[in-house]
Amino acid sequence: MTAAQYAHEDNRGVFKNCAAKRTRHSCRNILRVVFWALSFYQYFCKQTLLYIEKLCYNILNGGVDVLSMTGFGRSVISCDGREITMEIKSVNHRFLDIGIRAPRALGFAEEAIKGRIGGYISRGHLEVSIQYKNTREDNKTVSVDAALARQYLSAFHTLAELGASGEPDLKLLARMNDVLSVTYAEEDRPAVLELALRAADEACAQITGMRAAEGEKICRDMLLKLDCVEELVERIKFKSQGAVKEYSQRLRRRLEELLEDAVLDEQRLAQEIAIMSDRLAIDEELVRLGAHLSGMRTYMSQEGPLGRKLDFILQEINREVNTIGSKAMDIEIQSWVVDIKGELEKLREQVQNIE
Numbered sequence: 029m030t031a032a033q034y035a036h037e038d039n040r041g042v043f044k045n046c047a048a049k050r051t052r053h054s055c056r057n058i059l060r061v062v063f064w065a066l067s068f069y070q071y072f073c074k075q076t077l078l079y080i081e082k083l084c085y086n087i088l089n090g091g092v093d094v095l096s097m098t099g100f101g102r103s104v105i106s107c108d109g110r111e112i113t114m115e116i117k118s119v120n121h122r123f124l125d126i127g128i129r130a131p132r133a134l135g136f137a138e139e140a141i142k143g144r145i146g147g148y149i150s151r152g153h154l155e156v157s158i159q160y161k162n163t164r165e166d167n168k169t170v171s172v173d174a175a176l177a178r179q180y181l182s183a184f185h186t187l188a189e190l191g192a193s194g195e196p197d198l199k200l201l202a203r204m205n206d207v208l209s210v211t212y213a214e215e216d217r218p219a220v221l222e223l224a225l226r227a228a229d230e231a232c233a234q235i236t237g238m239r240a241a242e243g244e245k246i247c248r249d250m251l252l253k254l255d256c257v258e259e260l261v262e263r264i265k266f267k268s269q270g271a272v273k274e275y276s277q278r279l280r281r282r283l284e285e286l287l288e289d290a291v292l293d294e295q296r297l298a299q300e301i302a303i304m305s306d307r308l309a310i311d312e313e314l315v316r317l318g319a320h321l322s323g324m325r326t327y328m329s330q331e332g333p334l335g336r337k338l339d340f341i342l343q344e345i346n347r348e349v350n351t352i353g354s355k356a357m358d359i360e361i362q363s364w365v366v367d368i369k370g371e372l373e374k375l376r377e378q379v380q381n382i383e
Contacts, residue, residue, distance in 0.1 A: 094243040094244065094246060094247040094250075094328060094334060094382055095236070095239045095240055095243040095382065095383040096238075096239045096240075096242035096243040096246055096381050096382065096383065097118060097119065097120045097121070097151060097152040097239070097335070097381055097382065097383050098118055098119055098120065098152075098239070098242060098381065099117075099118045099234075099235040099236070099238035099239040099242065100115070100116065100117050100118070100234070100235060100238060101115070101116045101230075101231035101232060101233070101234030101235030101236075101238070102114070102115045102116075102231060102234065103226075103227045103228075103229075103230035103231040103234070104227075105223055105226045105227040105230065107219075107223055108219070109162065109163045110160070110161070110162050110163075110219065110220065110223055111160070111161040111162075111163070112134075112158065112159070112160050112161075112220075112223050112224055112227045113158070113159040113160075113227070114156065114157070114158050114159075114224075114227040114228060114230075114231045115156070115157045115231065116145070116154055116155070116156050116157075116231045116232065116235050117154065117155045118149065118152045118153070118154050118155075118235055118239070119152060119153050120152065120153070120380060120381060121151065121152050121153035122151075123151065124146060124149065124150055124151055124152065124154075125152075125153045125154065126142045126145060126146070126154045126156060127153075127154065127155055127156065128141060128142065128156040128158065129155075129156070129157050129158065130156075130157075130158040130160070131158070131159070131160050133160055133162075133215055133220070134158055134160055134220065134224060136217060136221075137217075137220065137221050137224045140221060140224070140225065141156070141158075141224055141225070141228050144225050144228045144229065144232075145228055145232055148232035148233075148235075148236055149232065149235070149236070149239075149383070150332075150333045150383060151333055151335060151383045152383065158224070158227075160220075162215070170208060170209070171208075171209050172207065172208060173206055173207055173208075173209065176204075176206055176207055177201060177204075177207050180196075180201055180204050180207065181196060181201070184196035239383070242381075243382065243383075246378050246381055246382060247328065249378060250328070250375055250378050250379075251325075251328075253371045253374055253375050253378075254321060254324065254325065254375070256367075256371050257321065257345075257368050257371050257372065257375075258321055260364045260367055260368050260371075261314065261317060261318065261321070261368070263360075263364055264310075264314070264352065264356075264361050264364050264365070265314050267358060267360055267361055267364075268310055268311075268314070268356070268358075268361065309355075310351075310352045310355050310356065313348045313351050313352050313355075314352070316344075316348050317345060317348040317349065317352070320341055320344050320345045320348065321345065323341055324338060324341045324342075324345070327341065333383050334382055334383070335379055335380075335382040335383055338379045338382060339376070339379050339380075342372060342375055342376050342379060345372060346369070346372055349365055349368050349369060349372065352365055353365035353366075353369075
């Protein structure tokens with residue numbers, strides 16, 4: 029074989045190697061595009077399934093039962109010449125605090141009224157104002173102090189003997205102190221108590237309806253904020269999948285720039301990447317965060333007082349988010365963490381209004 033033939037064969041080999049490199053490079057690019065397309069498809073499917081799950085959850089559970097702690101109720105109950113007007117105002121409070129302003133005739137019924145109201149409302153500061161009227165004919169008795177009246181008449185005659193002019197009359201005598209006195213009959217306590225409890229039932233029904241209406245609005249707002257938090261968490265989950273790979277690539281480029289022509293210790297680099305990957309891993313935090321968010325929705329579908337439970341879950345959610353923010357080195361993840369904290373603060377303010 030001549031030298032020209034050898035040169036021709038060498039050129040053919042070079043061309044083949046170049047073509048093979050270009051083919052491998054193209055294949056790698058194609059694989060990258062396919063990988064990112066599959067990742068985006070997986071993220072889109074997760075978001076779609078999450079939306080469908082939320083929709084089915086709300087339909088199957090028939091909405092949620094959340095009560096606000098603010099409301100107002102008023103009732104007027106009358107029976108057999110007796111009338112009770114009761115007004116109840118409720119505002120936020122850590123515990124159940126009931127203050128009653130009532131006339132002395134209803135002093136014996138205050139504890140029973142508190143117990144009846146406590147059966148409807150379990151949390152909040154309540155101001156209860158009660159007015160009572162008794163228009164029964166047997167409620168009052170007018171009596172005359174005859175001995176005192178005779179003494180007044182005797183005194184009038186003495187004044188006349190001393191030269192005073194005028195004659196004492198009935199109107200003058202009736203206006204004298206203690207001649208006429210009004211005596212109130214003893215209240216029929218069982219009848220008054222029954223009337224007061226009926227008034228408490230009606231007022232509590234009104235205030236509970238108002239608290240439920242406001243609680244429904246609060247619940248809708250909280251669910252929207254939960255949706256926003258879960259969407260941000262899904263973004264963080266998707267972004268964190270390539271966090272270790274991006275860190276390793278940045279570290280390798282930085283070391284190659286610093287070392288220039290020096291040989292890079294691959295084993296030492298792998299150890300450093302392994303250490304940092306353990307520090308950057310947020311898989312456990314994301315799992316716990318997802319469990320807390322799901323638990324919050326579960327609690328919101330239950331009946332009874334929810335405020336303290338939701339407040340505790342929000343504290344746990346905030347703790348996990350803080351951990352994710354301290355571990356994340358990605359600017360986007362840190363930005364999403366700030367957004368989540370903003371939504372959590374809004375949720376916390378709303379939870380303070382829930383019974």
